[in-house]
Amino acid sequence: NAGVTQTPKFRILKIGQSMTLQCTQDMNHNYMYWYRQDPGMGLKLIYYSVGAGITDKGEVPNGYNVSRSTTEDFPLRLELAAPSQTSVYFCASSYGLAGTNTGELFFGEGSRLTVL
Amino acid sequence: TQLLEQSPQFLSIQEGENLTVYCNSSSVFSSLQWYRQEPGEGPVLLVTVVTGGEVKKLKRLTFQFGDARKDSSLHITAAQPGDTGLYLCAGRLNRDDKIIFGKGTRLHILP
Numbered sequence: 001n002a003g004v005t006q007t008p009k010f011r012i013l014k015i016g017q018s019m020t021l022q023c024t025q026d027m028n029h030n031y032m033y034w035y036r037q038d039p040g041m042g043l044k045l046i047y048y049s050v051g052a053g054i055t056d057k058g059e060v061p062n063g064y065n066v067s068r069s070t071t072e073d074f075p076l077r078l079e080l081a082a083p084s085q086t087s088v089y090f091c092a093s094s095y096g097l098a099g100t101n102t103g104e105l106f107f108g109e110g111s112r113l114t115v116l
Numbered sequence: 117t118q119l120l121e122q123s124p125q126f127l128s129i130q131e132g133e134n135l136t137v138y139c140n141s142s143s144v145f146s147s148l149q150w151y152r153q154e155p156g157e158g159p160v161l162l163v164t165v166v167t168g169g170e171v172k173k174l175k176r177l178t179f180q181f182g183d184a185r186k187d188s189s190l191h192i193t194a195a196q197p198g199d200t201g202l203y204l205c206a207g208r209l210n211r212d213d214k215i216i217f218g219k220g221t222r223l224h225i226l227p
Contacts, residue, residue, distance in 0.1 A: 004158075033215060040222070041219055041220070042122070042204055042217040042219040042220045043204070043206075043217040044217075045214060045215065045216055045217075048214060048215075056214075058214060059216065090158050090159075092158070101208060102147070102164070103146070103147040103148075103149055103164065103206075103215055104149060104161055105149070105206070105215060107158030107159050107160070109157060110156075110157070110158055
């Protein structure tokens with residue numbers, strides 16, 4: 001049972017570089033989320049998606065982009081990396097039909113990103 | 117502005133003591149979850165509460181959802197060193213699919 005899989009687990013970027021964090025889930029969940037967690041803090045919502053083809057901004061979307069072409073995949077793109085984007089990124093998914101999101105999140109193991 | 121306020125942020129107590137962690141908001145939530153996170157791992161769901169006034173028990177952990185669905189508490193009875201970790205509350209806002217988190221309570225149980 002893979003659940004939610006994130007790659008890469010670790011990455012070091014230089015300022016101004018771009019990269020994509022991959023997230024895939026095999027539970028056929030409609031809802032997917034990207035969060036960032038700074039040291040000793042809770043999670044901040046970056047973007048979320050309620051289904052294929054639909055994405056929406058969360059609390060801290062600036063500097064990031066997402067797409068949702070399939071139910072399984074929800075990649076997060078950083079276009080011009082900045083030191084402020086150094087963080088641990090978590091992808092999560094939840095079950096629910098339209099309008100009945102359980103809110104119960106299943107998380108990946110996280111991707112630790114450092115921007116130097 | 118933090119939509120979900122958790123308190124305390126840090127708590128260090130002796131094994132065997134009881135403790136309560138609070139999660140408060142001025143907004144109404146259609147559901148609220150509690151998670152526990154170990155270092156280097158993603159959060160793991162402990163419980164979901166949906167109905168105002170609902171109480172759920174998970175062994176020594178008791179979770180309560182406020183009557184107005186704006187707040188919740190987590191009570192641990194006779195804390196054990198294995199309870200050490202970061203406890204996070206999260207909620208789905210009414211008629212929304214955003215799921216937001218509190219800052220967490222870092223709990224340390226001393227043997």
